Amino acid sequence: MLLKKLILTLLLGGLIMTGLSAKTAFVYFSATGTTERMAKNTAKEMGADIFEIQPVHKYTDADLDWHNKKSLSSIECNDPKSRPSIKAVVSTSSTTAFDISGYDTVVVCYPIWWAYAPKIVYTFVESQNWAGKKMITLCTSGGSGLGRSGTDLSKFAKGVDFKGGKDFTRGSGADVKKYIEGLLK
Numbered sequence: 001m002l003l004k005k006l007i008l009t010l011l012l013g014g015l016i017m018t019g020l021s022a023k024t025a026f027v028y029f030s031a032t033g034t035t036e037r038m039a040k041n042t043a044k045e046m047g048a049d050i051f052e053i054q055p056v057h058k059y060t061d062a063d064l065d066w067h068n069k070k071s072l073s074s075i076e077c078n079d080p081k082s083r084p085s086i087k088a089v090v091s092t093s094s095t096t097a098f099d100i101s102g103y104d105t106v107v108v109c110y111p112i113w114w115a116y117a118p119k120i121v122y123t124f125v126e127s128q129n130w131a132g133k134k135m136i137t138l139c140t141s142g143g144s145g146l147g148r149s150g151t152d153l154s155k156f157a158k159g160v161d162f163k164g165g166k167d168f169t170r171g172s173g174a175d176v177k178k179y180i181e182g183l184l185k
């Protein structure tokens with residue numbers, strides 16, 4: 001009898017946990033792999049789904065040269081209207097396309113470019129229906145941190161419930177998980 005109860009509790013607990021984690025999705029853009037690592041480690045730790053924003057034009061080293069005012073990243077960062085095209089937002093473990101309707105919370109992860117999120121992340125945010133959804137923003141940076149990048153991005157997510165964000169260039173997946181769970185409490 002006791003064993004039956006225990007098995008039932010474990011089963012139910014497992015189901016509830018799977019249900020909870022399935023409702024959070026990670027969506028990341030990463031040009032050189034740092035943000036990708038952070039997002040993947042955390043999503044794995046949380047058992048959450050993870051999707052990559054793939055640009056139509058893959059950024060080359062020359063595109064990413066911030067010393068050059070004429071590099072693609074500099075041009076995009078200096079143009080408030082820039083919205084680079086997205087090829088796909090796909091699962092990293094299958095070919096499934098991202099569908100926001102299946103999630104309560106979307107954790108948007110990106111590198112800091114000139115103190116803000118890259119413009120392609122704005123393309124993503126503007127293309128989604130955020131009504132009733134929570135958003136958390138995580139970044140990696142060379143040291144300047146999240147700054148106003150999260151709040152600025154959230155302005156373009158109509159109807160979103162923005163919970164906050166943080167720079168996680170350093171820190172384990174477990175640290176990030178703890179931070180996210182704290183925000184969603």
Ligand SMILES: Cc1cc2nc3c(=O)[nH]c(=O)nc-3n(C[C@H](O)[C@H](O)[C@H](O)COP(=O)(O)O)c2cc1C
Pocket residue numbers: 029030031032033034035036064065066073074110111112113114115116140141142143144145169
């Ligand atoms: C075009 C460009 C602009 C950047 N601007 C900043 C900045 O303003 N502040 C900062 O701390 N780091 C800046 N960085 C560094 C990146 O934020 C950092 O290397 C990040 O971890 C890269 O992530 P990724 O590998 O996922 O692309 C910039 C990098 C690039 C390519």
